Amino acid sequence: xxxxxxxxxxxxxxxxxxxxLAFDQRQLPTALAELRRRAEMSEAVILSTCNRVEIMATTDxxxxxxxxxxxxxxxxxxxxxxxIQPHLYHYEDREAxxxxxxxxxxxxxxxxxxxxxxxxxxxxxxxxxxxxxxxxFLETVLTRAFxxxxxxxxxxxxxxxxxxxxxxxxxxxxxxxGALAGRKVLLVGAGKMSELAARYLHRSGAQQIxxxxxxxxxxxxxxxxxxxxTVQYNLFVDKLPEVDIVIASSGAPHYxxxxxxMKRVIEARRNRPMFLIDIAVPRNIEPAVNxxxxxxxxxxxxxxKVVDANRQGRVREASQAEAIIxxxxxxxxxxxxxxxxxxxxxxxxxxxxxxRAAEVARMRGKFGSLTPEQEEALAVLTRSxxxxxxxxxxxxxxxxxxxxxxxxxxxxxxxxxxxxxxx
Numbered sequence: 001x002x003x004x005x006x007x008x009x010x011x012x013x014x015x016x017x018x019x020x021l022a023f024d025q026r027q028l029p030t031a032l033a034e035l036r037r038r039a040e041m042s043e044a045v046i047l048s049t050c051n052r053v054e055i056m057a058t059t060d061x062x063x064x065x066x067x068x069x070x071x072x073x074x075x076x077x078x079x080x081x082x083x084i085q086p087h088l089y090h091y092e093d094r095e096a097x098x099x100x101x102x103x104x105x106x107x108x109x110x111x112x113x114x115x116x117x118x119x120x121x122x123x124x125x126x127x128x129x130x131x132x133x134x135x136x137f138l139e140t141v142l143t144r145a146f147x148x149x150x151x152x153x154x155x156x157x158x159x160x161x162x163x164x165x166x167x168x169x170x171x172x173x174x175x176x177x178g179a180l181a182g183r184k185v186l187l188v189g190a191g192k193m194s195e196l197a198a199r200y201l202h203r204s205g206a207q208q209i210x211x212x213x214x215x216x217x218x219x220x221x222x223x224x225x226x227x228x229x230t231v232q233y234n235l236f237v238d239k240l241p242e243v244d245i246v247i248a249s250s251g252a253p254h255y256x257x258x259x260x261x262m263k264r265v266i267e268a269r270r271n272r273p274m275f276l277i278d279i280a281v282p283r284n285i286e287p288a289v290n291x292x293x294x295x296x297x298x299x300x301x302x303x304x305k306v307v308d309a310n311r312q313g314r315v316r317e318a319s320q321a322e323a324i325i326x327x328x329x330x331x332x333x334x335x336x337x338x339x340x341x342x343x344x345x346x347x348x349x350x351x352x353x354x355x356r357a358a359e360v361a362r363m364r365g366k367f368g369s370l371t372p373e374q375e376e377a378l379a380v381l382t383r384s385x386x387x388x389x390x391x392x393x394x395x396x397x398x399x400x401x402x403x404x405x406x407x408x409x410x411x412x413x414x415x416x417x418x419x420x421x422x423x
Contacts, residue, residue, distance in 0.1 A: 004065035005096045007054030010110050013087035023048040032133040040068045043138040045128040049120050058137045066090045101325045104149040113158040113314045118149050148328045158317040168306045169277050170200045176275050181205035186243040189250035190222045193279050197247050202226050212236040241268035247277045248284035259288040337401035347419050352386045
């Protein structure tokens with residue numbers, strides 16, 4: 001049995017190639033069934049996300065799994081092999097296990113430590129399981145990958161620090177306010193970055209989202225995403241005493257919120273703290289606002305510095321995670337090889353027992369009937385001899401099971417004892 005992973009990701013293929021190969025949820029049952037119909041594949045899982053498309057499979061030893069997957073992709077997507085072949089990567093056996101473990105632990109992600117990929121991999125496994133496409137060797141690898149990912153999360157801080165502007169905004173807000181439940185947010189401008197930051201804040205418990213924008217229709221559209229409310233653009237400063245967090249991303253070429261405005265706002269709030277996030281370029285909020293007590297202003301550069309520092313921290317944690325994965329790969333390889341060699345051990349024992357029984361029967365024919373005591377003595381003697389003969393080859397089989405050259409030793413022993421001959 002051979003384990004393989006063949007696919008493309010954000011490092012090997014541009015988005016237009018990944019789009020060509022992507023499978024949506026509705027296509028997966030048909031695609032999995034087609035993979036199963038191909039005689040080479042006994043198990044298959046399709047992982048398709050915005051950043052990767054991978055096919056994990058177990059195949060017969062005589063099969064070329066890379067060619068089988070490439071042909072499947074070309075047929076399923078009705079594209080020429082030349083369009084995808086330069087972008088494909090392929091791993092087998094030990095390296096395939098390592099790759100699957102690294103993907104599950106988010107070490108192969110665009111953002112190291114991001115948690116989404118583990119959920120996506122679990123969903124891909126569940127889909128394959130539902131349609132009977134995984135049930136043995138590959139299932140063992142994937143379930144172990146989930147456990148390894150959990151171990152990486154619990155034993156390292158790889159997923160601890162925020163590595164996007166939106167996440168950083170949430171973490172900083174929590175430092176200022178503690179829990180965000182019940183906090184009110186005002187979006188000044190309706191750009192994509194402010195929308196993402198608002199999403200993170202809303203998921204973290206921010207109760208109400210207000211939106212103001214020069215184009216009122218866009219403010220209405222964005223407010224509807226959060227069940228929020230709109231504020232007239234020329235009146236948003238009057239709204240500030242009611243809100244705790246402001247995200248500014250207006251396209252205005254000048255400051256739209258000055259120190260004097262914020263001085264009046266914070267007085268109206270009776271010095272309750274406010275968190276201002278200015279992600280506009282040029283900036284929307286006068287930097288001097290940060291001089292006011294209980295006003296916490298961060299611009300895009302401030303947030304990016306935190307992101308960069310956190311990303312470097314994740315890279316440092318990744319080395320510890322890689323060590324965990326290397327250890328877990330070796331453990332699983334030994335376990336799988338031991339399982340793979342078990343049929344050889346059983347067949348060797350069965351063959352030696354058959355030889356022993358045949359020789360005992362031959363001896364009975366030559367010496368006539370034996371007393372029960374003699375029968376017992378003969379059985380003990382012959383079984384002991386066969387056990388001693390079997391000990392060395394069985395020990396070598398178990399010893400070499402987890403080694404990279406183990407299959408050579410197994411093949412030699414099978415040939416010596418003629419275990420592959422037809423009975």
